[in-house]
Amino acid sequence: xxTTSANVAERQAAPPSLAISTVIFxxxxxxxxxxxxxxxxxxxxxxxxxxxxxxxPGGPLTHxxxxxxxxxxNLRETTGLAPSYLEQxxxxxxxxxxxxQRVVSIVYWALVQPTEAALADESENxxxxxxxxxxxxxxxxxxxxxxxxxxxxxxxxxxxxxxxxLGEYFTLxxxxxxxxxxxxxxxxxxxxxxxxxxxxxxxxxxEYLQGGKHRPPRLYRFTGRxxxxxxxxxxx
Amino acid sequence: xxTTSANVAERQAAPPSLAISTVIFxxxxxxxxxxxxxxxxxxxxxxxxxxxxxxxPGGPLTHxxxxxxxxxxNLRETTGLAPSYLEQxxxxxxxxxxxxQRVVSIVYWALVQPTEAALADESENxxxxxxxxxxxxxxxxxxxxxxxxxxxxxxxxxxxxxxxxLGEYFTLxxxxxxxxxxxxxxxxxxxxxxxxxxxxxxxxxxEYLQGGKHRPPRLYRFTGRxxxxxxxxxxx
Numbered sequence: 222x223x224t225t226s227a228n229v230a231e232r233q234a235a236p237p238s239l240a241i242s243t244v245i246f247x248x249x250x251x252x253x254x255x256x257x258x259x260x261x262x263x264x265x266x267x268x269x270x271x272x273x274x275x276x277x278p279g280g281p282l283t284h285x286x287x288x289x290x291x292x293x294x295n296l297r298e299t300t301g302l303a304p305s306y307l308e309q310x311x312x313x314x315x316x317x318x319x320x321x322q323r324v325v326s327i328v329y330w331a332l333v334q335p336t337e338a339a340l341a342d343e344s345e346n347x348x349x350x351x352x353x354x355x356x357x358x359x360x361x362x363x364x365x366x367x368x369x370x371x372x373x374x375x376x377x378x379x380x381x382x383x384x385x386x387l388g389e390y391f392t393l394x395x396x397x398x399x400x401x402x403x404x405x406x407x408x409x410x411x412x413x414x415x416x417x418x419x420x421x422x423x424x425x426x427x428e429y430l431q432g433g434k435h436r437p438p439r440l441y442r443f444t445g446r447x448x449x450x451x452x453x454x455x456x457x
Numbered sequence: 458x459x460t461t462s463a464n465v466a467e468r469q470a471a472p473p474s475l476a477i478s479t480v481i482f483x484x485x486x487x488x489x490x491x492x493x494x495x496x497x498x499x500x501x502x503x504x505x506x507x508x509x510x511x512x513x514p515g516g517p518l519t520h521x522x523x524x525x526x527x528x529x530x531n532l533r534e535t536t537g538l539a540p541s542y543l544e545q546x547x548x549x550x551x552x553x554x555x556x557x558q559r560v561v562s563i564v565y566w567a568l569v570q571p572t573e574a575a576l577a578d579e580s581e582n583x584x585x586x587x588x589x590x591x592x593x594x595x596x597x598x599x600x601x602x603x604x605x606x607x608x609x610x611x612x613x614x615x616x617x618x619x620x621x622x623l624g625e626y627f628t629l630x631x632x633x634x635x636x637x638x639x640x641x642x643x644x645x646x647x648x649x650x651x652x653x654x655x656x657x658x659x660x661x662x663x664e665y666l667q668g669g670k671h672r673p674p675r676l677y678r679f680t681g682r683x684x685x686x687x688x689x690x691x692x693x
Contacts (some may be wrong), residue, residue, distance in 0.1 A: 237475055237518055239561060282473055284559060288550035312548045312563045314524035323520060325475060325563070327548045 222304040237314070237323040242279030242362075244310065244330040244369040245300060247338030248386050249349065258351055260338070261366070262300050263358070265346040270320050271359030275350070276416045277366070293328035296399055300324065300341040304331035306385035310369055318361050326360075330369045332385040352407065377403050381422065384443040392430055392438040393417055473550070473559040478515030478525040478598075480566040480605040481536060484622050484638055485585065493571070494587055495632045497602070498536050499544065500593070501582040506556050507595030511586070513602070514674045515562065525669030528565035536577040540567035542621035546605055554597050562596075568621040589641065613639055617658065620679040628666055628674040629653055 226420050240441035248257040263275035289307065296304055307329055314325040320333040333341070340385060343349065350356075355363065376382040383399045384391075397413045417423055422445030497598040499511035514535035518527055525543065532540055532610065543565055550561040569577070586592075588606060591599065612618040619635045620627075633649045653659055658681030665673040 237520065239473055239475060282550070282561070284473065285552070287547060287552055288561070309547060311545060312524060314518070314563070316521070316523055325518070325524070325658065327550070327561070327563075 235322065236269065237325050239282045240279055240324050240326045241282055241288060241295060242277040242326050242328045242365070243292050243295045243299075244366055245296055245302075245304065245351075246330070246369070246373060247333040247341075247353065248335045248399065249338055251331060251351075252301075257335070257395075257402045259302070259353070259370075259402050260349045260351055262341065262343075262347060262349045263355075264299060265348075266359050267346065270279060274357065275348075275355070276359035277328070277362050278347075288327055289329070292331075295329075296331055300333070301349055302333055302337050302341055305334050305337075306332040306382070309388040310365075310372060313361060313365060315361065326365075328365055328369070330372065332373075332382070334386065334388055336388055373403055380443045381443060384445075387443075390426060390428065390440040390442055392440060394438060396423075396441075470556065473561050475518045476515055476560050476562045477518055477531060478513040478526060478562050478564045478601070479528050479531045479535075479629070480513060480564065480602055481532055481538075481540065481569060481611060482566070482588065482605070482622070483569040483577075483585075484571045485574055488580065493631075494586045495606075495638050496574070496587055497581060498577065498585050499591075500535060501584075502590075502595050503582065507643070510593065510595040511584075512595035513564070513590070513598050514583075514638060518563075524563055525565070528567075531565075534568055535583055536574075537568070538569055538573050538577055541570050541573075542618070543569040546608060548602075549597060551597065560596075562601075564601055564605070566608065568609075568618070569582045570622065570624055572624055609639055617679060617681045620681075623679075626662060626664065626676040626678055628676060632659075632675060632677075 245261055247260055249260040250256065251258040264278050266272050266274055266276050273391060278295045280295065286294065288309065292307060293303070294309070296302060312325060312329045316323065318324055318326070338349075339435065341349065352366065355366060357363065358366070373382065377400065384405075386399050386403075388393055393409070393414050394410070394412045395412060396417055397408055399436040400413070401408055421445055424442050424444050426440045426442050428440040430440055431437070481497055483496055486492065486495040487494040490632055500514050500676050502508050502510055503514050514531045516531065518524070518640055522530065524545065526578065528543060529539070532538060532543070541549060546564040546566045548561060548563045552559065554560055554562070574585075577585065591602060593599065594602070609618065613636065619632060619639075622635050622639075623631055629648070629650050632653055633646060636649070637644055660674045660678050662678050664676040666676055667673070
């Protein structure tokens with residue numbers, strides 16, 4: 222897709238090319254504290270431009286795929302996973318995103334549940350990174366991740382998005398950990414518990430978390446319909 | 458941009474082409490009742506495919522423009538106007554949007570104030586239509602307008618978007634008329650007035666609407682910062 226041999230005149234004659242990229246968030250334990258933190262998978266570039274730097278998974282749009290199908294394929298090929306949530310984020314089309322050719326990237330963002338994320342493929346050129354410790358990425362991908370994080374934090378405030386980062390059953394402490402990981406802050410457990418218990422879409426299951434504890438915490442379930450998020454109409 | 462002579466093999470060899478389209482909303486008086494209603498400008502297609510049908514203003518992305526600059530230019534060329542609000546709506550990239558070639562359209566939506574909309578250019582091939590009386594548009598443009606309307610209604614509920622459809626000074630009745638036009642419903646004046654007066658970003662100006670009335674209504678001003686809308690970060 223990127224050619225270094227083309228001269229300026231050739232590049233300006235070619236139409237802007239179209240790429241699909243995907244920002245994939247999942248909760249994984251912090252290496253230091255073991256607490257859930259926000260991670261995303263990146264792919265090492267093996268070609269110029271930005272050879273050796275890490276970049277968002279993606280590639281050119283093929284003829285036989287819709288935008289969303291191309292995003293799903295990126296995600297599957299990079300991580301071996303299917304997302305619990307996939308939505309178009311934004312089309313990035315600044316003039317100087319790539320030094321070699323005008324590229325317009327239509328970016329999707331995805332959320333993956335932690336049990337799935339734990340199974341994700343890693344290799345020399347595909348690795349998960351903490352969202353707050355990415356270093357310098359290829360192209361404008363730091364700015365894209367920054368925007369995706371902003372969208373995630375924003376949606377957390379008014380939707381059901383947190384439950385896409387959890388399994389089907391969860392404790393109230395696990396919901397709080399999602400909010401703490403995404404907002405990068407600590408929340409008061411008692412206040413948070415009271416607020417979440419007041420949410421009509423959160424239902425007690427009658428089950429308890431299995432484990433060695435003396436008094437195991439109760440498991441809850443999200444009964445809302447994610448399609449009812451204000452900014453998440455099914456098919457535009 | 459669309460070529461009917463290319464055969465299937467040629468079309469599949471060419472990369473998907475990129476277009477920018479714009480949905481431009483403004484309030485204009487209804488022809489029947491004189492009440493403000495929601496209108497948008499359309500352009501008649503003078504080429505196949507869909508020759509003779511009306512379509513959203515737009516065109517191919519050129520090399521020297523960012524996506525947003527291309528959308529602004531579309532808007533200026535079609536209506537002679539600069540928008541008070543312009544935001545990326547969505548990238549539409551289904552496989553069968555155009556019968557002759559794969560086209561991905563990055564769509565922007567804009568709001569224009571009524572004093573400006575009244576000055577907009579019209580011609581044989583550029584005309585304003587009521588948003589609820591569009592008829593059959595070219596390509597998937599009915600679906601795109603439908604999605605833009607959904608986004609506008611949604612944003613009305615939680616942001617400052619209504620004030621982009623008004624001038625700098627407005628009466629409380631004018632704010633209600635915006636809500637009524639966009640939501641296509643009547644609202645109780647006294648209840649609405651109470652709610653809007655409770656909004657901290659709405660400020661009395663001490664001025665009154667000029668006109669022949671015995672008791673002229675007070676003028677208000679919006680003091681909020683549109684950039685603080687939850688889904689409207691300035692530059693992604």
